[in-house]
Amino acid sequence: MATIWPLLLLLSVIFTAEAQQAEQPVIRRGSLLIPTGTNSSWLSRSGLYAFGFYEQGNGYAVGIFIAGIRNKTVVWTANRDNPPVPGDVKLHFTSNGRLVLQTAQGMETGIAGNTQGAAAASMLDSGNFVLYNSDNSTIWQSFDKxxxxxxxxxxxxxxxxxxxxxxxxxxxxxxxxxxxxxxxxxxxxxxxxxxxxxxxxxxxxxxxxxxxxxxxxxxxxxxxxxxxxxxxxxxxxxxxxxxxxxxxxxxxxxxxxxxxxxxxxxxxxxxxxxxxxxxxxxxxGLCGINAFCDQDAGCECLPGFKRVNKDSWASGCERNFDSKCCKSNEAVTGYTMETELRTEWQNDSYSILTSPLTQEECGEACLGDCNCEAALYKDGKCMKQRLPLKFVRRNLSDSSVALIKVGTSPISPDPGVPKESKKKNRVDILIIGVSLLSFACIILVVSGIVVYKYRVWLYRNISNAL
CATH class of the missing domain: 2.90.10.10 (Bulb-type lectin domain)
Structure with missing residues (x-):
């Protein structure tokens, strides 16, 4: 008896699927959708789900959405990483059984993978969009993707x-x-x-x-x-x-x-x-690189950083000052260490100072190291790290202290040389360059004249000798 139950269950699933298919509106070859107007989607039998165009960005995308509620909710998107399409495209169930987007210029993009030969399609009340062959067998369905x-x-x-x-x-x-x-x-x-x-x-x-x-x-x-x-x-x-x-x-x-x-x-x-x-x-990674997540405040940039994209935290943060070139064994000035309490990140340190250190000593060690751009201090250990800092977050149960190297003021590309002096140097170089070019041209002209006169003199001497 136990072996009969799986068979009965399988038959029940098959009969239920066939019954659902028979109840659903059938989409035949030659059917067409456009982004605007009333013919923009194919509805399920109850009208709860729809397959077709919906607005995205400055254009349209193709997908499945819950149409029978006040706030339309997208649950599946075709070719989701393609840019939005303009309003003059068509979604066509072609005569050879392909589901494609057709542009006004005649370009085609497949919607259901490379599937072709479909005889019919249905938007089911389960939210599943299905393509069938001539035997009414499923050859593609959105539930699989x-x-x-x-x-x-x-x-x-x-x-x-x-x-x-x-x-x-x-x-x-x-x-x-x-x-x-x-x-x-x-x-x-x-x-x-x-x-x-x-x-x-x-x-x-x-x-x-x-x-x-x-x-x-x-x-x-x-x-x-x-x-x-x-x-x-x-x-x-x-x-x-x-x-x-x-x-x-x-x-x-x-x-x-x-x-x-x-x-x-x-x-x-x-x-x-x-x-x-x-x-x-x-x-x-919720807040991107060089930013941290706080339960109360949400995402914030670390000290000395600013958001890359104001519309999305996924791009993280970048430095809001010009980093200064550093040479080994040379004291670095123009920086300070700023702290963020109870902050942790992915441990990707290149150097760990294990002897018991104070927080101040850890900061000084990072300031004196050209490669160090941040340090994580915890329990007397100092972990030096380069940028970018990943997976940063506030952890109130953690004793870690983040030490971030921050520029105290905007640094010119070549400190110690005034801008006015740079401009004067560039003008002097330009004048010298033009002068040298002019002198070269004069030399070239004079050389040409001398060569010409020499050849004329040589020709006359040969003629007289003959």
Missing amino acids: PTDTFLPGQKLTTDEDMFSSYSATNQSTGIFRLIMQQDGYLAMYPVGTPPRLEYGYGGVGVSGEGPNVSLNFDADGRLYLLNGTGISIMNITKGDTTKGVIYRLTLDPDGILRHYSHNMDQNGVWNVTWSNPKDKCDPK
Whole structure:
């Protein structure tokens, strides 16, 4: 009897999928969408989800969004890192079964990968956009290619991942990654870092479960982990039988994984029902390089730095003074050491002074070292470091003190030589250069005349001799 249940479950899933497909509006070859007007998207049967154009930046993007609520919410984006498209493009389901963006100049960009030969498509009420072949089998679906959002009915299996968006209004790839690891943990990392413990900042899992663990999401909002044999090993969120509630799981631009609910009957807003991690400063790299995260104040630049991009912290901060050239064994002036209490960062020190030092001695050691641009002082140790400083954050439970080398005033490129003197030197050099060029031209002309006269004299002497 136990062996019959998996077969019955499989048949149930197949019949349910076929029933859903039969109920959904079918999109046929030759169908067309444009960014403006009423023909800008294909709706699911209930009108809750839509596939098509939505506004982004100074143009449009193609994706899936929840259309049946007051605040339209994007849950999937095609070619998310491509720039926005203008209003004169068309989304065409071609006669050969491809889904492409066509520009006014005739250029085409595929939307569903390189898939072709699709006979029909549907925007399902689950939020899944599906392409079918002539046998009504699924050949591509958006649920297999999540961007920053996970919907009920989706499954994230081993080595599959999602990436946060750049911002709330820009759906291009952001700076955080969620992955279902081979060790069975659902983990988060900054983009561009290897999946190692030192870079991870959150996640859930059960020790010892190993590979083939999957993240699952039910229609009632229950989020849970299954092991390789299909046994539930962790409930992340509980299910809710309240009717008229929809759910989503999103890796937000700030690196926090949030489970949201929205009550359709109350025409409400998205409510956070679960999040991980709880500390908003845990996501490493949230504030970019040379900046730190503070629980109360948010992101701030370190002393002596300014924001690179006022619209986004992801670009971090840069020095607000000109750094002075330094030679070894030469005293450096024009700098001071400024402190940030209870501050830590990624330990990438090139030199560690281990003998018990005071904070002042650590600062002096950095000031006297041309290579030292910052130092982390803790428990009598002084850790010297170069820029950039990564994953900086305030940690109230840590005794570390950040010491930052800061210029006391703007430094001229060549200290000790007044600007007026530099200008005079440049004028003198210009005059000398012009004079030398003129003298060379005169010499060249005189040489030409002498050579010419010599040849004339030589010709006459030869003629007379003959």
